[in-house]
Amino acid sequence: MSEADRIQLEGIHLAFGSRQVYRNLDCRFPRGEISVLMGGSGAGKSTLLRLMAGLLRPDRGRVVVAGEEITSLSERDLFRMRERIGMLFQGGALLDAMTVFENVALPLREHSRLSETDIRAEVERRLVAVGLPDTGGLMPRELSGGMLRRAALARAIVTDPEILICDEPFSGLDPLNVRRIEALLIELNRRLGLTMIVTSHHLPSSLRMASQLVFLIDGGAVVGTPRELLASEDPRVREFLEAETAGMPGFEAVPGVAS
Amino acid sequence: MISALRTLGYRTVMLLEHLGHMAAFVGEIGLNLVRPPFRFGRLVMETFDVGVLSLAIVCLSGATVGAVLGLQGYNTLTRFGAEGSLGAVVGLTLVRELGPVFTALLVTGRAGSAMAAEIASMVTTEQLDGLRMMSIDPIDFVVTPKALAMVLVMPMLNALFILFAFFGGYVIGVQLLGVDGGTYVTSLENAITFEDDVAGTLLKSVVFGLLVGIIATYRGYTAEPTSAGVSAATTGTVVTASVTILIFDYVITALWGV
Numbered sequence: 429m430s431e432a433d434r435i436q437l438e439g440i441h442l443a444f445g446s447r448q449v450y451r452n453l454d455c456r457f458p459r460g461e462i463s464v465l466m467g468g469s470g471a472g473k474s475t476l477l478r479l480m481a482g483l484l485r486p487d488r489g490r491v492v493v494a495g496e497e498i499t500s501l502s503e504r505d506l507f508r509m510r511e512r513i514g515m516l517f518q519g520g521a522l523l524d525a526m527t528v529f530e531n532v533a534l535p536l537r538e539h540s541r542l543s544e545t546d547i548r549a550e551v552e553r554r555l556v557a558v559g560l561p562d563t564g565g566l567m568p569r570e571l572s573g574g575m576l577r578r579a580a581l582a583r584a585i586v587t588d589p590e591i592l593i594c595d596e597p598f599s600g601l602d603p604l605n606v607r608r609i610e611a612l613l614i615e616l617n618r619r620l621g622l623t624m625i626v627t628s629h630h631l632p633s634s635l636r637m638a639s640q641l642v643f644l645i646d647g648g649a650v651v652g653t654p655r656e657l658l659a660s661e662d663p664r665v666r667e668f669l670e671a672e673t674a675g676m677p678g679f680e681a682v683p684g685v686a687s
Numbered sequence: 688m689i690s691a692l693r694t695l696g697y698r699t700v701m702l703l704e705h706l707g708h709m710a711a712f713v714g715e716i717g718l719n720l721v722r723p724p725f726r727f728g729r730l731v732m733e734t735f736d737v738g739v740l741s742l743a744i745v746c747l748s749g750a751t752v753g754a755v756l757g758l759q760g761y762n763t764l765t766r767f768g769a770e771g772s773l774g775a776v777v778g779l780t781l782v783r784e785l786g787p788v789f790t791a792l793l794v795t796g797r798a799g800s801a802m803a804a805e806i807a808s809m810v811t812t813e814q815l816d817g818l819r820m821m822s823i824d825p826i827d828f829v830v831t832p833k834a835l836a837m838v839l840v841m842p843m844l845n846a847l848f849i850l851f852a853f854f855g856g857y858v859i860g861v862q863l864l865g866v867d868g869g870t871y872v873t874s875l876e877n878a879i880t881f882e883d884d885v886a887g888t889l890l891k892s893v894v895f896g897l898l899v900g901i902i903a904t905y906r907g908y909t910a911e912p913t914s915a916g917v918s919a920a921t922t923g924t925v926v927t928a929s930v931t932i933l934i935f936d937y938v939i940t941a942l943w944g945v
């Protein structure tokens with residue numbers, strides 16, 4: 429295995445009952461780069477993220493995170509491994525019995541020795557970064573879907589993890605906030621060298637962010653740079669891209685988009 | 688015949704597997720009790736929650752049960768001209784039997800079901816997975832404080848139930864039916880011994896608290912991540928815990944004679 433890859437999936441098989449989600453899937457996520465995971469609804473994007481996080485074990489195959497094979501780790505070792513990872517869940521997964529502030533502060537309270545004042549400052553800084561200043565006192569149920577997702581992102585990045593896994597960070601956001609979150613993710617990647625794995629249906633921002641695109645199709649992964657995939661002859665990739673870009677001015681000639 | 692045997696065998700294996708999982712779950716809770724961090728803040732919060740949820744219903748039911756006991760006891764005892772023992776009858780039944788059992792059943796219905804529902808909905812909304820991703824063990828952070836709160840609160844609520852029931856019995860027996868107040872209290876005091884009756888009620892309520900705490904958190908923790916899963920965890924908790932309480936009540940009474 430190469431040190432350049434932060435996360436590696438090898439020969440993954442997974443089925444839920446009779447439904448085969450992955451058939452011998454191979455995929456690598458390079459260190460310090462943003463990979464965007466695409467694919468139709470139900471293609472297995474969220475499930476793949478759960479595999480990388482050790483929340484789910486594959487039926488067969490290896491999952492290697494930062495050089496460590498995690499499919500055979502004990503729960504206790506998984507907790508140690510997860511200190512490297514920040515994860516944004518598709519539904520946010522904020523604790524609904526706590527305020528937004530308490531939620532974002534929780535990883536710091538648990539795993540750092542910061543003083544209360546430092547924690548306050550750090551949490552407020554992250555909330556501002558995701559465009560939610562002065563929401564710390566609210567309960568999660570008082571937030572809209574998009575606000576909830578952004579608060580959850582603040583929680584995922586508050587400890588500056590090496591690896592950031594984001595499930596649909598853009599869905600349900602207005603164009604301004606899509607730009608804001610996109611800029612934030614890119615900035616984190618540039619400044620701290622975070623390895624990022626992002627699932628998204630939002631093609632324009634995916635193309636702008638990604639150094640690697642991963643298409644989940646028919647239980648396998650088609651991997652390439654945005655440029656390569658836009659020029660791809662694979663009919664399944666083309667079909668997906670054309671459906672995504674249909675009717676968007678400037679996107680008709682798909683291969684030219686990446687410029 | 689063969690197939691019936693096979694079904695029986697399958698059921699037995701399933702039951703054993705279930706009990707095995709539950710034992711592992713209880714082991715995890717035990718481990719988290721002795722291993723730092725100790726989450727006092729969360730324990731206090733949960734204890735407060737369980738207590739506040741159950742307070743009104745326990746006091747009200749206590750007074751009512753005491754009143755009924757006073758009435759029934761009086762009617763029976765007057766037949767033998769023994770209404771002077773009313774305090775003893777009310778006191779002993781309450782302390783040894785009705786107090787711990789009623790309290791546990793009430794707390795199960797009120798706080799136990801709420802506890803299971805809360806954890807189960809945390810499963811459905813991925814809140815527990817969210818904790819795992821922050822390297823926080825949900826059994827340490829969520830389950831253990833809740834289960835322990837049950838054990839702490841049960842004896843307190845039991846004492847409260849018994850207190851209100853004494854009072855209910857007093858109101859009916861003394862104020863309404865005319866038993867002498869001094870006799871009521873003295874016969875109650877004389878009948879109840881510390882090492883047998885009080886220790887017994889304490890033992891029962893602690894055991895029941897443990898059972899309700901474990902069953903409620905286990906059912907919530909292992910719930911299917913759907914709304915049907917949440918409701919199954921809730922009703923399952925009430926049914927399983929109630930039956931288990933009654934069975935253990937018999938076992939404790941038979942073994943220790945309290």
Ligand SMILES: Nc1ncnc2c1ncn2[C@@H]1O[C@H](COP(=O)(O)OP(=O)(O)OP(=O)(O)O)[C@@H](O)[C@H]1O
Nearest residue numbers: 444447449467468469470471472473474475476518
């Ligand atoms: N716990 C589960 N039990 C059974 N089937 C599951 C489970 N989790 C996922 N699946 C199935 O696995 C497939 C992949 O699900 P997944 O949630 O990963 O899709 P997705 O690509 O994230 O879709 P979306 O874009 O809608 O979020 C789906 O067909 C789903 O039915």
Ligand SMILES: [Mg+2]
Nearest residue numbers: 473474475518
């Ligand atoms: Mg998904």
